[in-house]
Amino acid sequence: MIVAIVIAIIVAAAAAGFLVYTWRSSKITRNQLNRAITERDNAYATVSSLEEQIDALEESLSSERDNSSSLNSQVDDLETRLSGMESDVSQSTVDKENAERKLTAVQERIDTLTENEIALKAEIEEKDATIEENQSTISDLEAEKADLEEEKEALQETIDENESTLDFYDSYVVFVMLSDTDKLYHKLDCTRFTRQNFLAYSPKLAEASGYSPCPLCCGTGTDDTTDHNLTAG
Numbered sequence: 261m262i263v264a265i266v267i268a269i270i271v272a273a274a275a276a277g278f279l280v281y282t283w284r285s286s287k288i289t290r291n292q293l294n295r296a297i298t299e300r301d302n303a304y305a306t307v308s309s310l311e312e313q314i315d316a317l318e319e320s321l322s323s324e325r326d327n328s329s330s331l332n333s334q335v336d337d338l339e340t341r342l343s344g345m346e347s348d349v350s351q352s353t354v355d356k357e358n359a360e361r362k363l364t365a366v367q368e369r370i371d372t373l374t375e376n377e378i379a380l381k382a383e384i385e386e387k388d389a390t391i392e393e394n395q396s397t398i399s400d401l402e403a404e405k406a407d408l409e410e411e412k413e414a415l416q417e418t419i420d421e422n423e424s425t426l427d428f429y430d431s432y433v434v435f436v437m438l439s440d441t442d443k444l445y446h447k448l449d450c451t452r453f454t455r456q457n458f459l460a461y462s463p464k465l466a467e468a469s470g471y472s473p474c475p476l477c478c479g480t481g482t483d484d485t486t487d488h489n490l491t492a493g
């Protein structure tokens with residue numbers, strides 16, 4: 261009987277221990293479960309938050325895509341304009357090159373004209389020098405001419421005097437040659453009068469001395485055109 265009681269007690273005690281053990285275990289498990297639930301809720305919340313963020317990012321991405329499209333369109337526009345500007349610049353470059361070529365041609369022409377001008381100036385200076393020289397020569401010649409005119413006037417005076425002397429001789433003096441067997445008297449300029457061995461008379465005195473007028477210089481006029489230079493005046 262005692263053994264039975266002891267066994268009963270032992271069994272009871274074991275049962276009680278098992279119960280306590282089970283209860284404690286269950287409590288621990290329940291706590292763990294609670295923690296797991298809390299963590300799951302937290303995870304859900306995190307996921308939800310992440311989903312919201314993803315939505316926001318997707319919206320943002322979509323908006324950025326729109327922006328990107330708009331930017332691409334703007335880039336296209338800018339490229340078109342840039343291409344146009346490049347074309348303009350290219351045309352401008354061609355225009356500039358043409359203008360530079362023209363400028364070069366004009367500059368070359370100016371250089372040529374300047375060279376010509378320099379050459380012409382040198383030529384003009386040379387001509388001026390020649391003119392100056394010629395003017396000096398002209399002045400000299402004019403002075404010489406004035407001298408010669410004075411000389412000519414003096415000579416003319418002498419000639420006038422001589423002519424009046426000659427007129428006198430022509431009118432009042434004739435010559436006879438002592439060797440002349442024809443016994444002719446001549447004027448000073450007669451070609452038959454050799455000026456050798458002669459005498460001078462007046463025509464009257466010559467005729468009185470037996471001399472006759474030379475038909476060549478003192479004749480009746482038939483030979484008047486011959487060698488009468490000095491008697492003509």
Ligand SMILES: [Zn+2]
Nearest residue numbers: 446450474477
């Ligand atoms: Zn004569």
